[in-house]
Amino acid sequence: MDIDVIHINTAYDDDQKYGGLSFVESSKDIPFEIKRIYYIYEVEKGIKRGFHAHKLNWQLLFCPYGAIDILLDDGVERKKITLDSPSIGLVLHPGLWRVMTWQRDNSILCVAASEYYDPNEYIRDYNDFLKYVKSYKIRGDLI
Numbered sequence: 358m359d360i361d362v363i364h365i366n367t368a369y370d371d372d373q374k375y376g377g378l379s380f381v382e383s384s385k386d387i388p389f390e391i392k393r394i395y396y397i398y399e400v401e402k403g404i405k406r407g408f409h410a411h412k413l414n415w416q417l418l419f420c421p422y423g424a425i426d427i428l429l430d431d432g433v434e435r436k437k438i439t440l441d442s443p444s445i446g447l448v449l450h451p452g453l454w455r456v457m458t459w460q461r462d463n464s465i466l467c468v469a470a471s472e473y474y475d476p477n478e479y480i481r482d483y484n485d486f487l488k489y490v491k492s493y494k495i496r497g498d499l500i
């Protein structure tokens with residue numbers, strides 16, 4: 358599966374006394390221009406969200422606080438990535454079914470997206486997703 362786990366730049370002061378600061382720069386660190394940022398919070402451990410794929414959106418997912426499992430499915434294989442550090446980022450191309458599972462209470466999921474919000478570019482039915490993947494041959498035609 359073609360996904361990119363990136364290291365997010367992180368700065369600490371010499372004594373590591375004042376906390377960390379992590380940053381991402383559009384185009385330099387991620388392969389798209391950011392049009393939208395959103396974040397998900399106040400979620401209890403064990404909650405699952407997602408259950409959809411995107412037709413157009415590229416996204417960077419990161420978890421600045423807590424731990425969240427991201428299960429990805431490209432219609433052929435599945436892979437699980439755990440976001441449990443502010444310096445881990447996950448770059449997702451369109452055409453990936455995702456399920457996010459909160460591993461700790463109040464973990465925060467931040468997302469930078471390549472497109473404005475459009476409910477019509479979501480695929481929310483798994484069988485439709487499989488049909489979509491087959492018809493567009495994700496690897497070749499879509500990306």
Ligand code: T46
Binds near residue numbers: 393395406407408468
């Ligand atoms: C994704 C994962 C990682 C908006 O009105 N504007 C927005 O920009 C977004 C992202 C959502 N919404 C509304 C649509 C729903 O009424 O917020 C509500 C919750 O969205 P949803 O059920 O899609 O949330 P998740 O956690 O299942 O998925 C979200 C993103 O929607 C999706 O793009 O990849 O996080």
